[in-house]
Amino acid sequence: MAEENFETGDAGASQTFPQQCSSLRKNGYVCMKNRACKIVEMSTSKTGKHGHAKVHLVGIDLFSGKKHEDICPSTHNMLVPHVKRKDYLLVEIxxxxxxxxxxxxxxxxxxxxxxxxxxxxxxxxxxxxxxxLTLTVMTAMDEEQVVGYKLDNK
Structure with a gap:
């Protein structure tokens, strides 16, 4: 039997979770083209003759800054990445x-x-x-990057 490691506490959790498209909000996060994005624009069209209102999403990739767009029926689910931010003390470059x-x-x-x-x-x-300096590192979908810093005035 293999030895298990329970120290992380994430239980092998998924990198994303489903959320109904109509409940997504501006400045929230969503996966577009398999990339973690921040929603910068969002608009909903009226219900068409086939019964679904469409949501038009514009997102900026968290790590590359590229712009992505997607259109999804408001009742369908989209994947939302688990995004974490953590601060670290800069020791050396x-x-x-x-x-x-x-x-x-x-x-x-x-x-x-x-x-x-x-x-x-x-x-x-x-x-x-x-x-x-204290650096802020953002992590989502197995990618991480420094996204900001603060000065430590001690």
Whole structure:
């Protein structure tokens, strides 16, 4: 019999859950083209001759920033990603751009890279100036990325 690990507590939960299209809201999350997206626009058409009102969704990919659109009958289900945000203390930025982040319990997380955008440039500049930063990491559908930072004024 294989040894089980119960420390995570997620019970192998799915990365998504179904939700009726009519109950989705702007600024919420939805899966479009198998990508986790934030809903930025939403409109509902009137019931047509076939009996379904249609919901037009426009979403921005959480990790690439690409725009996605979809139309779905309001009574049908769409998949919604489980999105988590967690803060980590920035310990070090390596020469190759990889990050060393510390969790609240003292464990090191070393599997993320600094973003290749304005946010990443700001983080590197502030780190090189000796500022203490807390980075916010967003996780959804087996992807994670640094999405923001705060200054620690201690």
């Amino acid at each position: 390596e020469n190759d751009g990889s990050l060393s982040l510390m969790e609240d319990d003292g464990h090191l997380k070393t599997d993320l890279n600094c973003p290749n955008n304005e946010l990443g440039k700001e983080i590197k500049d502030r780190y090189e100036n000796g500022e203490v």
